[in-house]
Amino acid sequence: MTKDHGPSIKNDEKYEALRKEGMSKQKAARIANDPNSGKKGGKAEKYEDRNKQDLYNKAKEVGIEGRSKMSKDELINALRNS
Incomplete structure (x- = not known):
């Protein structure tokens, strides 16, 4: 179970x-x-092609702490390595 x-x-x-x-x-x-x-197919939009707000929302969805103070590059790194 x-x-x-x-x-x-x-x-x-x-x-x-x-x-x-x-x-x-x-x-x-x-x-x-x-x-x-x-799902296979690689249809997800690349992080680099997303705007900072979209990355922030994704980081919020997955529970990354400190996201409000992160730059776009830091958000990308956090999403890839969390």
Whole structure:
């Protein structure tokens, strides 16, 4: 039985699998909460092509702390490495 991780995790089963693979809590949450994760095709817009507000919103969605003080490049780095 999959543990319920609360409303902040949209796909508990995927989250647990990613954590067992050794991913950080933030990165596992980001992937588990993305409705497009697991879909192939590379259709996601590149971080560099997004504006700072979109990056901020994505960082907020995945729970990156300190995002309000980050530059666009710092947001990109945080999203890629969380």
